[in-house]
Amino acid sequence: MSSSLSKKVCFNSNCKEASEKWRNGWRRRTGEYAHLCDRCASAYEEGKFCEAFHSSTSGWRCCESCGKQIHCGCIVSFHMFVLLDAGGIECLTCARKSFGLTPNPAWPPPSQFERRKDFSVKTFSSIIGSGPVPWRIAPSLFKESNIQSDTQPIMPFEIDVCGIDLFGTSERLPAASPDEKQEFSDERCFNEKLRVGPIDTFQNGHSALNPKERPFLSINSIQPTIFPKNNSSNFSLTSASSSKTELDDTGQLSATFSTPQALSIPVGKQVGSHYRMDSCDETRVRNGKVQGDGRGRNQLLPRYRPQITEEELLKISSYSKSVITPLFEKTLSASDAGRIGRLVLPKKCAEAYFPPIAQPEGLPLEVLDVKGKEWVFQFRFWPNNNSRMYVLEGITPCIQSLRLQAGDVVTFSRLKPEGKLVMGGRKSSSVPSPDQGDGALIKGNNAFIPENCQAKNKCMEGVSVNCHTKGKSPSSFQPISHASKADTGSTSSEILEAKPLNSSKGKGSILVSKSKRLRIEKGIDLKLSMDEAQGLMRPPAKIAPSVFLVEGCEFEEFEDTMPVIGRPTIPATDPFGEKIQWVQCEDCFKWRKVPEDALLPSGWICSENVWDLDRSRCSDAEELAIEKLEDILPAINNVSSKRREITTMDSNVFVTQERLDTLANLGIQGDDHGISASPDSRSKHPWFPSEKGSKHKQSCDCAICSSLKHRFRTLMERCVKHQLDEVGESASQKLQMERCVKHQLDEVGESASQKSQQLQLPEQVHNVDTSTVIGAGNITLTPREVRKIACLDYHNRRKSSPLLLKGQIDLNIQPEREDDFSPVSESGTPKQLHPPATEKFFMQQMPSGSGIGNLIRTRMTQDGIGGANLISCLAVDGGNQEN
DNA sequence: GTGTTGCATGGAT
DNA sequence: AATCCATGCAACA
Numbered sequence: 001m002s003s004s005l006s007k008k009v010c011f012n013s014n015c016k017e018a019s020e021k022w023r024n025g026w027r028r029r030t031g032e033y034a035h036l037c038d039r040c041a042s043a044y045e046e047g048k049f050c051e052a053f054h055s056s057t058s059g060w061r062c063c064e065s066c067g068k069q070i071h072c073g074c075i076v077s078f079h080m081f082v083l084l085d086a087g088g089i090e091c092l093t094c095a096r097k098s099f100g101l102t103p104n105p106a107w108p109p110p111s112q113f114e115r116r117k118d119f120s121v122k123t124f125s126s127i128i129g130s131g132p133v134p135w136r137i138a139p140s141l142f143k144e145s146n147i148q149s150d151t152q153p154i155m156p157f158e159i160d161v162c163g164i165d166l167f168g169t170s171e172r173l174p175a176a177s178p179d180e181k182q183e184f185s186d187e188r189c190f191n192e193k194l195r196v197g198p199i200d201t202f203q204n205g206h207s208a209l210n211p212k213e214r215p216f217l218s219i220n221s222i223q224p225t226i227f228p229k230n231n232s233s234n235f236s237l238t239s240a241s242s243s244k245t246e247l248d249d250t251g252q253l254s255a256t257f258s259t260p261q262a263l264s265i266p267v268g269k270q271v272g273s274h275y276r277m278d279s280c281d282e283t284r285v286r287n288g289k290v291q292g293d294g295r296g297r298n299q300l301l302p303r304y305r306p307q308i309t310e311e312e313l314l315k316i317s318s319y320s321k322s323v324i325t326p327l328f329e330k331t332l333s334a335s336d337a338g339r340i341g342r343l344v345l346p347k348k349c350a351e352a353y354f355p356p357i358a359q360p361e362g363l364p365l366e367v368l369d370v371k372g373k374e375w376v377f378q379f380r381f382w383p384n385n386n387s388r389m390y391v392l393e394g395i396t397p398c399i400q401s402l403r404l405q406a407g408d409v410v411t412f413s414r415l416k417p418e419g420k421l422v423m424g425g426r427k428s429s430s431v432p433s434p435d436q437g438d439g440a441l442i443k444g445n446n447a448f449i450p451e452n453c454q455a456k457n458k459c460m461e462g463v464s465v466n467c468h469t470k471g472k473s474p475s476s477f478q479p480i481s482h483a484s485k486a487d488t489g490s491t492s493s494e495i496l497e498a499k500p501l502n503s504s505k506g507k508g509s510i511l512v513s514k515s516k517r518l519r520i521e522k523g524i525d526l527k528l529s530m531d532e533a534q535g536l537m538r539p540p541a542k543i544a545p546s547v548f549l550v551e552g553c554e555f556e557e558f559e560d561t562m563p564v565i566g567r568p569t570i571p572a573t574d575p576f577g578e579k580i581q582w583v584q585c586e587d588c589f590k591w592r593k594v595p596e597d598a599l600l601p602s603g604w605i606c607s608e609n610v611w612d613l614d615r616s617r618c619s620d621a622e623e624l625a626i627e628k629l630e631d632i633l634p635a636i637n638n639v640s641s642k643r644r645e646i647t648t649m650d651s652n653v654f655v656t657q658e659r660l661d662t663l664a665n666l667g668i669q670g671d672d673h674g675i676s677a678s679p680d681s682r683s684k685h686p687w688f689p690s691e692k693g694s695k696h697k698q699s700c701d702c703a704i705c706s707s708l709k710h711r712f713r714t715l716m717e718r719c720v721k722h723q724l725d726e727v728g729e730s731a732s733q734k735l736q737m738e739r740c741v742k743h744q745l746d747e748v749g750e751s752a753s754q755k756s757q758q759l760q761l762p763e764q765v766h767n768v769d770t771s772t773v774i775g776a777g778n779i780t781l782t783p784r785e786v787r788k789i790a791c792l793d794y795h796n797r798r799k800s801s802p803l804l805l806k807g808q809i810d811l812n813i814q815p816e817r818e819d820d821f822s823p824v825s826e827s828g829t830p831k832q833l834h835p836p837a838t839e840k841f842f843m844q845q846m847p848s849g850s851g852i853g854n855l856i857r858t859r860m861t862q863d864g865i866g867g868a869n870l871i872s873c874l875a876v877d878g879g880n881q882e883n
Numbered sequence: 884g885t886g887t888t889g890c891a892t893g894g895a896t
Numbered sequence: 897a898a899t900c901c902a903t904g905c906a907a908c909a
Contacts, residue, residue, distance in 0.1 A: 340886095
């Protein structure tokens with residue numbers, strides 16, 4: 001408790017005065033006391049520490065009763081206020097005076113459920129003594145205080161301070177003596193829990209606490225540790241309800257939270273150290289006893305421990321002032337997220353937190369989502385192996401509303417005192433599950449690495465520090481590509497690939513390789529509509545493609561890196577001539593400008609806009625007025641007007657998301673025109689130009705057309721260039737020819753030729769990842785041809801596979817595998833792919849007399865090389881042209 | 884033929 | 897070995 005150092009720097013980071021004399025300040029989570037210089041110690045003891053040193057920091061709030069200002073954002077004043085149920089805070093003095101809280105029931109009134117009869121005073125006392133730790137967010141609490149340093153880590157959220165001296169500061173409480181605190185505690189702490197929840201922060205550089213330093217109060221009569229492992233990711237403090245809580249002055253900390261032995265420790269004898277450790281409590285509350293099996297079991301598997309995020313909290317808190325008690329969470333399996341609409345509930349969780357049900361039919365359960373929308377699910381069970389299998393039925397709309405998909409996490413919390421369940425969601429990359437740990441985040445070639453953490457960090461510290469890199473926003477994890485060559489966009493597909501790795505530890509993880517349905521590694525067909533896949537795929541960012549030649553044609557190839565699936569964007573050029581992309585926030589639908597090379601995760605949101613921090617919140621205005629955006633981006637035209645409409649509609653209409661959902665679910669096999677799995681008809685609009693849909697005019701300058709033109713132009717230019725090289729023309733000739741071609745292409749691409757374009761584009765082009773689209777200027781492309789080109793672009797001919805056939809793409813594709821469907825044989829000799837139709841198509845479509853057209857025609861007449869092969873390349877389509 | 888429901892199965896823990 | 901639970905699948909609507 002004392003330092004061996006004779007001279008110490010004041011622990012107060014605002015002071016740092018070195019002194020040989022030091023005095024104890026607050027107790028740190030290590031159990032030691034903060035060593036303060038005289039001045040700081042005095043300030044601390046007088047209760048003026050925050051006033052003196054934190055006056056300029058956030059977190060100051062007024063006592064709802066007396067108006068006294070209290071700093072709520074640091075450990076020093078942590079014990080000096082109480083969070084009120086209705087919001088706001090009270091200073092300890094007022095709290096003591098006015099304290100007359102009614103208990104926060106852990107569960108709604110008995111009438112709401114079947115077996116409420118056994119709700120008794122006795123059991124209620126159990127609630128207040130051992131129930132789930134209620135907590136709420138106090139925004140000001142999230143702010144880092146000055147005193148926090150590496151050794152004095154930030155507490156992401158601090159909850160329901162009920163007089164428990166978390167850090168043992170009661171000894172020197174300026175505002176309340178230990179006695180007072182105890183009294184206070186006895187009086188009002190129904191929940192008597194106080195948690196500090198740096199979620200998953202201990203295994204990384206930002207961990208609030210060194211595992212060895214993890215302080216846990218040795219509090220008597222605390223509930224047993226429920227979670228047998230990986231508890232290191234969290235810590236909380238739980239005190240017994242009305243027992244005389246004794247703080248461990250010695251700072252001896254219980255570490256049993258992470259020991260397997262904790263499993264066998266009888267109720268009431270173990271130090272609770274996890275704010276999630278409440279499953280048994282409610283069970284006990286309802287039943288008045290701990291059941292030996294199932295209901296009442298004290299162990300909640302780590303994977304079900306709630307790790308509610310600040311984002312979620314904020315959402316919930318936005319409509320509710322209630323105390324939020326995280327109950328449990330579950331990673332959505334493919335089944336859960338599928339269309340069946342049944343969420344299999346972990347038995348223990350269901351029995352612990354949901355109302356008891358005697359009949360398989362169960363009962364309807366009202367659940368609020370994080371937006372405050374109320375849903376009613378059927379909570380029921382199936383008999384199963386002499387046991388029960390609990391399910392929530394009818395969750396699909398809610399899941400979709402929350403835009404969750406397999407791999408994401410649903411969280412269940414409870415609002416108090418209403419007792420209502422709150423269902424939240426978290427994207428799979430947000431927070432690693434407890435049994436994943438940090439290590440799971442970076443594993444193999446699919447490591448999820450944070451990107452631009454600090455700038456984007458909008459999450460509470462405890463969440464954000466889950467990643468190794470600082471301040472990573474949960475939503476901005478990005479997977480490393482297979483080749484780990486560069487950071488690529490976070491994609492569903494990669495998540496899918498990563499999942500099995502990440503999930504290797506537990507079956508609770510979804511999308512595991514074990515999954516029969518998603519036997520990615522076992523080669524089971526996982527088919528997506530070609531259209532779907534193409535619309536979502538993008539070349540990996542910042543990865544220079546290798547250029548390979550196909551008999552005269554250069555094509556970009558991402559040898560070691562699969563295309564990634566990212567957020568669709570619309571390329572554009574800003575007023576300064578700089579190439580940019582416009583991307584729409586998943587949440588607010590505002591368009592944000594991002595760099596041209598930015599590869600965005602599928603669920604990109606404003607908070608991930610690290611390029612323009614002024615527009616990194618959904619509340620920030622769009623950079624340009626809609627009208628201007630429409631001018632700049634005609635493609636937005638169609639959608640901007642729909643945006644608000646969409647915004648107001650059920651959120652399950654997000655086409656992009658649905659497609660990503662599809663990728664995530666992978667078991668879905670779509671057709672050429674849409675995702676058959678999507679329940680929403682709007683998701684079935686043609687993703688890629690197809691035979692159906694409205695035609696685009698030649699002059700159309702929409703994203704797709706622009707991209708088509710651009711891409712085709714690039715391809716053709718390269719091709720021509722190579723052709724010229726090959727035929728050994730002089731440099732000047734080549735230059736001339738290139739210019740000619742360029743000119744042709746310019747004309748083709750930019751003139752408002754009368755030639756109508758047969759591209760048929762989806763209405764909602766904003767959803768199209770235009771970067772994936774390859775095509776031609778005013779060349780008339782049938783959808784099939786366009787698709788062929790797209791095939792070429794992303795799967796290059798060597799890697800073309802039968803998966804491309806039938807308009808579907810197999811995500812089992814193994815890049816390294818060359819198969820017979822490749823237009824290039826293993827020897828590298830191009831197969832003789834001369835699809836008559838394609839040749840004809842090109843012959844017809846290339847501008848007559850144009851350089852490129854002639855060139856191609858010329859090449860086409862040659863044997864096996866040149867234009868014909870170019871077209872062959874382009875015509876990688878299994879339909880009827882191979883062999 | 885398609886979607887839903889309820890139970891069975893079997894891999895994972 | 898017991899249990900959980902993701903998924904399969906038959907029966908049914």
